[in-house]
Amino acid sequence: MSDLAISVSALSKVYGERQAVAQASFEVPIGSICGFVGPNGSGKTTTMRMLLGLIKPTHGTGTVLGEDIKHPEKYLSQVGAMIEGPAFYPALSGAENLRVLASIGGFSQKRVATLLEQVGLGDRGDSKYKTYSLGMKQRLGIAAALLPQPKLLVLDEPTNGLDPSGIQEIRNLIKAMAKSGTSIFVSSHLLSELEMISDHLVMLREGKVIFTGRTQDLLAAQNPLLVVKPEFGVDLNKLMEIVTKHGKKATVSDGSIIISGAVDWAPSFNRLAFEAGITLGELSVVQPSLEETFFEMTGE
Amino acid sequence: MLGMMFGEIRKLRRKTLLIPTLIGVALLTAFFTSFVFLRVQTGKPNGARGVLITNEFLSGKNGLVYGFQIMGFFLGIVALCVFASQTAQEYSLGTLRNILVRQPSRLKVLLGKYFAMAFFTIWLELAAAIFALSISFALAPRSAISTRAWLTGSGLQLLGETFINIFLGTLAFGTLGMILGLLFRSPITSISIGVLWCLILENILGAVISSTTKWLPGANFANISQGGTSIISYQRSLLTSGSYLLFGAIVVAILFKKRDVSN
Numbered sequence: 001m002s003d004l005a006i007s008v009s010a011l012s013k014v015y016g017e018r019q020a021v022a023q024a025s026f027e028v029p030i031g032s033i034c035g036f037v038g039p040n041g042s043g044k045t046t047t048m049r050m051l052l053g054l055i056k057p058t059h060g061t062g063t064v065l066g067e068d069i070k071h072p073e074k075y076l077s078q079v080g081a082m083i084e085g086p087a088f089y090p091a092l093s094g095a096e097n098l099r100v101l102a103s104i105g106g107f108s109q110k111r112v113a114t115l116l117e118q119v120g121l122g123d124r125g126d127s128k129y130k131t132y133s134l135g136m137k138q139r140l141g142i143a144a145a146l147l148p149q150p151k152l153l154v155l156d157e158p159t160n161g162l163d164p165s166g167i168q169e170i171r172n173l174i175k176a177m178a179k180s181g182t183s184i185f186v187s188s189h190l191l192s193e194l195e196m197i198s199d200h201l202v203m204l205r206e207g208k209v210i211f212t213g214r215t216q217d218l219l220a221a222q223n224p225l226l227v228v229k230p231e232f233g234v235d236l237n238k239l240m241e242i243v244t245k246h247g248k249k250a251t252v253s254d255g256s257i258i259i260s261g262a263v264d265w266a267p268s269f270n271r272l273a274f275e276a277g278i279t280l281g282e283l284s285v286v287q288p289s290l291e292e293t294f295f296e297m298t299g300e
Numbered sequence: 301m302l303g304m305m306f307g308e309i310r311k312l313r314r315k316t317l318l319i320p321t322l323i324g325v326a327l328l329t330a331f332f333t334s335f336v337f338l339r340v341q342t343g344k345p346n347g348a349r350g351v352l353i354t355n356e357f358l359s360g361k362n363g364l365v366y367g368f369q370i371m372g373f374f375l376g377i378v379a380l381c382v383f384a385s386q387t388a389q390e391y392s393l394g395t396l397r398n399i400l401v402r403q404p405s406r407l408k409v410l411l412g413k414y415f416a417m418a419f420f421t422i423w424l425e426l427a428a429a430i431f432a433l434s435i436s437f438a439l440a441p442r443s444a445i446s447t448r449a450w451l452t453g454s455g456l457q458l459l460g461e462t463f464i465n466i467f468l469g470t471l472a473f474g475t476l477g478m479i480l481g482l483l484f485r486s487p488i489t490s491i492s493i494g495v496l497w498c499l500i501l502e503n504i505l506g507a508v509i510s511s512t513t514k515w516l517p518g519a520n521f522a523n524i525s526q527g528g529t530s531i532i533s534y535q536r537s538l539l540t541s542g543s544y545l546l547f548g549a550i551v552v553a554i555l556f557k558k559r560d561v562s563n
Contacts, residue, residue, distance in 0.1 A: 087394030
């Protein structure tokens with residue numbers, strides 16, 4: 001058995017003249033939580049659909065749990081998935097919806113009650129799906145993905161519509177699944193969420209992979225940022241003038257000036273501010289977050 | 301495939317589908333059967349398409365199944381709607397992706413769904429038969445119709461044959477519904493087109509150019525339910541319907557297998 005949960009090489013999908021996914025190559029190690037990041041329309045869902053056999057790649061190859069993606073029947077019994085939000089029968093209860101899927105997949109009906117408990121729907125399992133809130137629908141989608149006791153879990157935006165405590169529950173659930181040996185491939189637009197749970201990342205932009213590897217390696221490779229905050233807000237513009245006068249790149253955020261690639265310049269900047277009669281309330285060096293790195297890399 | 305079939309049966313037995321469908325079938329059966337039996341002594345047309353059904357005819361072995369037989373066409377329309385909506389809703393609800401992740405063999409998905417809906421058709425037909433026969437037995441004495449011939453060996457044999465014919469005719473309508481559902485991927489569109497064609501357009505075509513009747517799919521499906529008529533033989537209807545449906549089924553099965561599931 002391969003030590004990769006997912007491996008794709010030059011995977012492409014073309015719709016007419018539009019290239020949804022272009023020569024994507026990446027690997028997801030077994031047992032990892034791999035975040036799948038990219039702006040809307042970058043090809044994340046299309047890639048996930050190709051991995052699940054829902055759409056056929058135009059070019060390229062790939063394996064899931066060591067099996068060729070041309071033969072999804074060989075691996076899908078070990079894969080749980082929730083793609084593009086939950087989709088169920090509105091007139092059936094949550095439990096009945098899961099029973100339908102358990103029948104189709106040949107899984108034990110006994111798992112339904114356990115899974116509903118696990119995702120916090122134990123007391124609403126008999127309510128009709130159409131009465132569920134968005135967060136409850138999302139939880140049911142995750143419960144459905146867990147039906148096969150999967151070795152690989154593919155989740156597309158699993159925290160959509162969840163409140164902060166719901167997001168935390170799902171985060172904990174994903175971590176627990178990973179701890180028990182399940183590989184997780186998860187996309188989310190909440191990059192801070194992915195930063196907290198992912199040990200690997202695949203970044204996509206306009207269908208192309210712009211980064212694939214360990215989250216730590218990506219963040220460590222980024223230039224630290226210099227964050228400067230004047231004691232008095234009125235001095236912000238004067239400080240900004242000093243920064244631009246010395247040819248540094250900076251942005252203003254929340255009353256602070258964030259200067260990139262200028263950590264060595266910190267002592268000189270402090271002196272320049274002092275000479276201009278400005279007292280600094282804060283002068284610190286921070287590592288960029290995944291979100292900042294993402295925006296820098298995608299140019300969004 | 302069995303898993304898919306059992307999953308589909310779970311959906312089909314939901315109260316929101318089963319109860320309204322059974323009520324509809326019960327009301328239609330009660331209406332048509334009562335109409336035939338209650339008007340038999342008035343001497344006015346009381347059968348399908350304005351035909352006069354006499355007391356003598358109903359006192360024969362045909363009397364047992366006549367009311368049930370009229371329902372054949374309507375059961376077909378019900379089956380067309382159920383098959384079309386159950387198939388097309390997988391696209392409109394987005395549930396097809398869940399199904400295909402759990403059962404990647406698309407042919408097994410189609411066959412499992414089809415067999416489940418065929419079972420549903422049998423239950424529906426059984427209900428219609430029970431309603432029609434009960435009403436026939438209840439109304440026969442009131443209209444001085446003898447039921448002696450109904451329960452003879454040949455009477456019961458006719459009942460069995462009628463049941464099979466109605467099942468085949470209803471299944472043919474249902475298959476058409478499933479084909480339309482797979483083609484149009486929208487319950488409303490596929491049901492509208494199916495019902496409009498079978499109930500209205502075929503009747504207009506048949507009235508304007510009577511020779512077309514032999515070739516119209518709906519007319520042939522209905523003819524199977526009736527066990528054949530003097531206009532179209534039973535065998536011819538079986539062959540014509542089978543050819544249409546086989547061609548349609550092959551086309552949509554290829555489409556279903558090849559199409560990307562991107563909604």
